[in-house]
Structure formats: structure tokens, C-alpha cells
Amino acid sequence: MSYRCSICGSEMERTRGDYPFPEVGLKGVVLKDVEMLRCKECASVDAVIPxxxxxxxxxxxxxxxxxxxxxxxxxxxxxxxxxxxxxxxxxxxxxxxxxxxxxxxxxxxxxxxxxxxxxxxxxxxxxxxxxxxxxxxxxMKNHSDHACAKFIVEERDGEYYAEIA
Ligand SMILES: [Zn+2]
Structure with missing residues (x-):
């Protein structure tokens, strides 16, 4: 199966190499030894990222x-x-x-x-x-309220149920 360059339409060849991937939103990301397609004419490169x-x-x-x-x-x-x-x-x-x-x-x-x-x-x-x-x-709706909570706790059937009064 052959791939065509999205920029010039020429045939692309498979290769491998390190691929900086800033498109991900992090400038420091480099993908090591990934499969790439390189255009034989204009040298544009696409990485194959599974x-x-x-x-x-x-x-x-x-x-x-x-x-x-x-x-x-x-x-x-x-x-x-x-x-x-x-x-x-x-x-x-x-x-x-x-x-x-x-x-x-x-x-x-x-x-x-x-x-x-x-x-x-x-x-x-x-x-x-x-x-x-x-x-x-x-x-944080009541973040100015520093009062300690009052709890009503009930034990039923081996479980505790608590409510803040
Ligand atoms: Zn090209």
C-alpha cells in the first residue's frame, strides 16, 4: 500500500526515526524510533502514531x-x-x-x-x-463559614448513617 504526500501528492516512503511531537501541546515531547512516512519529493514527514x-x-x-x-x-x-x-x-x-x-x-x-x-x-x-x-x-460555596459541623449519626442493620445537621 502506498501513501501520497498531503502537500505535493508525491509518493511517500516508510522510514523510522525520532519525531518531535509539539502538536500534542507539550513542546518537550519526542517520540523515539517511530514509523514515519517521508515524501520523496518535498521531504515532508508524517509520523504513524498508533x-x-x-x-x-x-x-x-x-x-x-x-x-x-x-x-x-x-x-x-x-x-x-x-x-x-x-x-x-x-x-x-x-x-x-x-x-x-x-x-x-x-x-x-x-x-x-x-x-x-x-x-x-x-x-x-x-x-x-x-x-x-x-x-x-x-x-467552596460557604467558604467564609468556619463553624464545625454537627453530625447526627444512626446505626441501622450494621451500617452507620450520618447526616450533617
Ligand atoms: Zn511532498
Missing amino acids: RLRLLLRTLAEMLLIKRGLLCGEEIRFLRLHLGMAATEFAELVGVDKSTLSRWEHDRQLISPANDRLIRLVSHWLMNRQPREKLESLLS
Whole structure:
């Protein structure tokens, strides 16, 4: 089976090599020794990338454990990997949209606490934990209220049921 160049229409040949892949949204990604198609005429190169979703997930998982604070494009990569709009992600993390935008564009360094929060939120959602539970865990609707909760706890049939009064 032969492939045609999308730029000039000439025949392409199979080759292998290292392929920088900034299209993924991270400037530092290089795919090692991947199959590529190179145009015999104009030298344009396409990489053959099997299981792209798995590649994206692997990169996201690596970001969650990388040393040092997340940089702008890494925060953006995680957000897009989770399929979230800037507004909803900012709301979940508890910052306003303009702060998230400054982080993502490297105009403001993220704090270590917010860096941890983004990693935890991403880990939670990447592992298919329910979003509603996360939203109630992180609910900041009454964040000025510091009163300790009052619990009503009942034991029925070997289980405990608790309510916050
Ligand atoms: Zn070509």
C-alpha cells in the first residue's frame, strides 16, 4: 500500500526515526524510533502514531508525578486531557478564570498548593471517579463559614448513617 504526500501528492516512503511531537501541546515531547512516512519529493514527514489516546494518557500520568511545579502548557494539557473548558476547570479548582489563564500562559507561577490540587483533581478524574463527588468535596460555596459541623449519626442493620445537621 502506498501513501501520497498531503502537500505535493508525491509518493511517500516508510522510514523510522525520532519525531518531535509539539502538536500534542507539550513542546518537550519526542517520540523515539517511530514509523514515519517521508515524501520523496518535498521531504515532508508524517509520523504513524498508533493508539494516540493511550499516548496522551501516558503523558498525563507522567505529568502528575513530575518533579517541580507544573508549567503553563502542562496545566493546559491536563485540562484539555480531562475534556474541560477553562471556566469549569477554574471553578473546580476554586480560582477565577483569569488566574487559570495566567497560569496556562506562564504569566503567573502556580503556587505549590494549587499545583497539588490540580494534580489531585486530574488524578481523580482520570481514574473515572465520579465528578459530582469531587465537586461536593471541593465545594467552596460557604467558604467564609468556619463553624464545625454537627453530625447526627444512626446505626441501622450494621451500617452507620450520618447526616450533617
Ligand atoms: Zn511532498
